[in-house]
Amino acid sequence: MEIKAPKSINDLRLKHIPALTKFKEEDIDLGNDLEIKLNFIAGICSLTQNEVRRVDLTDLNKLYVHCCSLFDKIDFKAKPPKTITIKGKEYEMVNPNRVSTGWHADFGTTDQTDYARVACLMYIPKGSNYSELDETGNLKHFISDRVADFDEDFPLVTFMQSSCFFLHKLIRYKRNLEIKEKVNQRMTKIYAIFGKIFSMNWLNSTAANGKM
Numbered sequence: 001m002e003i004k005a006p007k008s009i010n011d012l013r014l015k016h017i018p019a020l021t022k023f024k025e026e027d028i029d030l031g032n033d034l035e036i037k038l039n040f041i042a043g044i045c046s047l048t049q050n051e052v053r054r055v056d057l058t059d060l061n062k063l064y065v066h067c068c069s070l071f072d073k074i075d076f077k078a079k080p081p082k083t084i085t086i087k088g089k090e091y092e093m094v095n096p097n098r099v100s101t102g103w104h105a106d107f108g109t110t111d112q113t114d115y116a117r118v119a120c121l122m123y124i125p126k127g128s129n130y131s132e133l134d135e136t137g138n139l140k141h142f143i144s145d146r147v148a149d150f151d152e153d154f155p156l157v158t159f160m161q162s163s164c165f166f167l168h169k170l171i172r173y174k175r176n177l178e179i180k181e182k183v184n185q186r187m188t189k190i191y192a193i194f195g196k197i198f199s200m201n202w203l204n205s206t207a208a209n210g211k212m
Contacts, residue, residue, distance in 0.1 A: 003055060005045050005063055009070045012044070012156035014115050019043020037064045044070075080162035084123060087149045091123040093162065094130065103130040115159065116151035117143060122162045
């Protein structure tokens with residue numbers, strides 16, 4: 001049986017992620033486990049395991065090496081594209097510093113293994129605003145309206161790069177919050193100290209003036 005494998009990482013989409021998540025950490029270096037190879041190739045090539053079982057063993061090993069090599073040249077530090085086209089519709093990457101509180105709330109409560117939904121949070125319809133309402137007060141752009149399209153057509157490499165981008169943003173945001181919290185704690189202590197000094201001065205001055 002002839003199998004058409006993806007030629008490059010650019011041919012993979014979100015729907016191929018389960019092929020990666022089936023690996024256990026201890027399985028990645030095994031390569032000798034035939035069942036692991038069957039599952040991986042089936043997921044990457046969008047086939048059933050029974051279809052893959054019809055492949056000659058020598059060809060299967062070559063196919064396995066090829067599929068693994070697709071991930072060798074991913075540049076996780078590369079900036080993700082600002083705009084992408086999914087099913088003929090253009091989407092733009094969200095600026096996490098300029099979106100509404102609703103975006104942060106949704107991003108924080110979204111199941112991170114729901115990859116299509118996460119992608120929908122990172123890219124929204126071009127020219128729109130997250131949490132934008134229509135004339136009736138309802139959300140104008142529902143995530144559920146594009147989840148299926150994103151799962152089918154969203155580039156896997158873009159998802160990996162944008163995930164790293166947003167992770168760095170969130171880490172930086174968290175650090176800033178931690179710094180602000182430390183500053184607030186210090187300021188609270190300073191206010192407390194100066195408050196006591198002010199109170200003592202006020203008490204001393206009023207006592208000296210015979211007002212107590």
